[in-house]
Amino acid sequence: xxxxxxxxxxxxxxxxxxxxxxxxxxxxxxxxxxxxxxxxxxxxxxxxxxxxxxxxxxxxxxxxxxxxxxxxxxxxxxxxxxxxxxxxxxxxxxxxxxxxxxxxxxxxxxxxxxxxxxxxxxxxxxxxxxxxxxxxxxxxxxxxxxxxxxxxxxxxxxxxxxxxxxxxxxxxxxxxxxxxxxxxxxxxxxxxxxxxxxxxxxxxxxxxxxxxxxxxxxxxxxxxxxxxxxxxxxxxxxxxxxxxxxxxxxxxxxxxxxxxxxxxxxxxxxxx
DNA sequence: ACATGAGCCTGTGGGC
DNA sequence: TGCCCACAGGCTCATG
Numbered sequence: 001x002x003x004x005x006x007x008x009x010x011x012x013x014x015x016x017x018x019x020x021x022x023x024x025x026x027x028x029x030x031x032x033x034x035x036x037x038x039x040x041x042x043x044x045x046x047x048x049x050x051x052x053x054x055x056x057x058x059x060x061x062x063x064x065x066x067x068x069x070x071x072x073x074x075x076x077x078x079x080x081x082x083x084x085x086x087x088x089x090x091x092x093x094x095x096x097x098x099x100x101x102x103x104x105x106x107x108x109x110x111x112x113x114x115x116x117x118x119x120x121x122x123x124x125x126x127x128x129x130x131x132x133x134x135x136x137x138x139x140x141x142x143x144x145x146x147x148x149x150x151x152x153x154x155x156x157x158x159x160x161x162x163x164x165x166x167x168x169x170x171x172x173x174x175x176x177x178x179x180x181x182x183x184x185x186x187x188x189x190x191x192x193x194x195x196x197x198x199x200x201x202x203x204x205x206x207x208x209x210x211x212x213x214x215x216x217x218x219x220x221x222x223x224x225x226x227x228x229x230x231x232x233x234x235x236x237x238x239x240x241x242x243x244x245x246x247x248x249x250x251x252x253x254x255x256x257x258x259x260x261x262x263x264x265x266x267x268x269x270x271x272x
Numbered sequence: 273a274c275a276t277g278a279g280c281c282t283g284t285g286g287g288c
Numbered sequence: 289t290g291c292c293c294a295c296a297g298g299c300t301c302a303t304g
Contacts, residue, residue, distance in 0.1 A: 002297050005297095006297065034298095075298090078297085112281045112298095113282080114280070114299075115298090151274075161298085168297050168298070169298085214297090219283085220297070259276070275303105277301100277304105278303100279299105279302100282296100285293105287293090288291090288292090
């Protein structure tokens with residue numbers, strides 16, 4: 001589900017609601033998500049009396065930081081957080097509950113269970129080269145030999161989390177549309193001018209999406225239960241058969257399958 | 273060393 | 289109404 005803007009939204013909201021609170025306890029409602037829960041370690045991190053210091057984003061993951069250690073949380077395709085009001089299970093796919101001493105509580109909900117909670121080790125390296133909110137970092141990365149010599153499509157490159165932390169299917173396709181580059185174009189054929197344009201469009205679109213509360217496709221809701229509105233500004237994602245929105249372009253948005261996932265593009269204004 | 277495709281899960285929506 | 293298929297904001301393996 002969530003790409004950078006949606007994850008950033010959860011980080012902001014969790015901070016606003018819970019940063020600084022004393023923890024009461026953590027409860028697990030099953031044994032695993034994508035991986036088995038490290039219950040012992042996680043219970044120590046979220047033990048009675050510890051302080052929930054803050055939540056921040058690292059690529060597409062959240063980091064929950066307490067006075068006794070930190071945890072990486074991946075939301076997978078369908079993970080989300082939701083405030084709860086009692087110790088009874090409240091949501092159908094509620095897998096973790098976190099209680100605070102002041103009576104507040106929040107649940108981790110994830111129907112498809114592709115997410116994970118993983119204890120963050122002291123010297124775990126950050127697992128990507130570049131954060132896509134920073135135009136200069138993107139440009140520097142794009143103009144390296146390592147990238148331009150890659151034998152993959154530009155869409156695959158944008159979604160490679162080892163290189164760039166945070167871009168997924170929606171924002172890769174939207175940014176490529178804005179930069180007028182086909183998602184099929186090979187990295188080796190992308191011009192310096194196009195790389196520069198792309199490093200301009202990516203932070204711009206991500207910041208706009210954060211501002212609008214992310215994209216609510218299917219069932220995504222923010223912590224306070226509201227929908228984002230960036231989906232209303234999607235230019236290609238999910239718009240099969242609709243007209244290209246570029247002024248004067250007579251193109252029709254086309255859906256193709258790329259490495260097993262949907263891509264959308266305007267075959268007229270996006271060239272490969 | 274790379275690039276691809278299957279698999280992990282549940283839910284939803286469309287076609288018949 | 290129900291059944292079947294395709295598909296969904298991600299990521300990790302096994303394979304070639």
